[in-house]
Amino acid sequence: MVTDLVYHDIFVEHVISPGHPESPERLRSAMSSIAAAGLLDDQKVNLLAPKKAPLSEVYLLHGKAYLEGLRAKSERGGGIYTMDTSVNSYTYDAALLAAGGGIEAVDRVMQGDSENAFVLCRPPGHHAEYEKAFGFCFINNVAVAAKHLLEKHDVERVMIVDYDAHHGNGTQRSFYSSKDVLYVGLHQDGRTLFPGSGFPNEIGEGEGEGYTVNLAMYPGAGDTSYDQAFSQVLEPIVESYNPDFILVSVGYDGHFRDPLTSLGLTTSGFAMMNSRLKQMAISYADGRVVCFLEGGYNLEVMGMCSLNLLQELAGVSVTSFDDENKESDIASQYTEKLIEKIITDSPLL
Template structure:
């Protein structure tokens, strides 16, 4: 391990309060499971922990409209009327109103901003905020399980307070529409998203022809992948397209979103990747940060809805990549397994390797890979 590498890890028990309902697929229990796994491995120490704070209205308004922030406040107290709930995206099954939602959502944003300030004052070099990554929220509307867009606010904060050029790398299976539209006409941020095509998946955006507008034209890069994309094709496309984009843009810092819902066991997507790809992604991004931004990188969580078999093992590797530790193999810590087995809704995995008991090889893999590479080649042509 590189002992000179200082890494921050945003966490507090209060972050777990961002919760729509007990039945809702967005479950911050996955953050607790990951945090406990890192502690039981002996890698996450008290000195890594960065406590979140409640972001101010001025900070939230770097992205969100004043009336939207006030509507979230009213929803927190259960006094938002039906027409307002519809207007602000709080009337569906996905993004529900819950008590104290303003405070719990603003705390996720404040955690990200505390992490930014620590990196910028030189206390740490990099960090992760696995409880964040709420990239669907729009400036005036809740969307896709997301109330305040901590990713977009972090980018805007880096641009406004520190005058930085920011590259966002979003590897969540769902396109980060809220982040994209927030910077669609901006040339100080480049938003790169590799995701399952919107043909069959929420939010339906992220076509490779979406490239930005006005002075932001060329600063949005979308790489949609076919449903049932497997590890080899995913990593081939990522490896061929990401570095040319980074080298061309020359960012001062990288912000990345590590949704782990490209995994074949994720209940909300149609991708066919395994932990092998999910383990590799943060190491790739860390390597690019070391090469292009003096190691400055902030890694967010994001999607990931198989909270027992996928998220803890995958997200553990986000932190391990940041501290310079190798990928894990062999047995999971017995302490962690015995602690959480009684609560798990399935048999917990015992090792770091994917069991792949029900993994199906897709017959159309060559065709899928060819379509993915066609889009990647199209994008690459813009950066030559």
């Protein structure tokens, strides 16, 4: 079976503003690394241009008036939209195609047409809230896909893992009172990074209590801390929750060379997480996993990490890069205490 690489040319037409870090160059770098490695010619990889998401499905996650406003702004040629978000004439279409790509990717996995998928999209989605474009995001792609799985397929439990350096506030909020979606975020502590949320005491509410897990990492945390988080939190919790499907918000801004954040991951740290996520999907969810691109602002890192993710999903050998970084003792010690607290507080662990 194939791995779908979901990509549309309009993803690189959406521009927030000239020189903005969330730039089309991010996807160009990813695609050129993937092409240079020969993966676009590999029979295991299926390049898939998506269709737009049906509005009825997007309205389950976002207000109609909000989306109409975005459409009108794009149709008028764009401009400043919210404090940190501008749009151009392609933004509305790109956002609907990104969300549609996620829906098509999970449909194909459920139907057995593909094994797994990487939705290599812009704009990203995990900060977008019900009626708010936020943090370079407009439609919450991963949340739309999770809702689609629950409503249109015989799926009862979806696990979302978000390893972008920033907390996935929009995704968390979409399912905060639901036990049908387990959200696990690994990100830099919100006291030191946008959007300022995602603390360990945010664990869900009502029926959803315990189904939100936030691993808020100390600045400088890297491969060692993330390895511990997988061994002590993610791998035990996937066994306990036993999801039908795993969705992953991938962001390469946790790399130590990223210009916007202060985490300490390397390409081999990301490769370690990808491999363990795929194994978690094989062990508990019949291999069903779809990954969505969120952030990542060092262009070279975007290329290396996107290539590595696609290699892992397609089951071809993963290229190793030479970018070593050792996390500080203070970060490792902080992570140990953080994991202890999460294990104590979580009913699933």
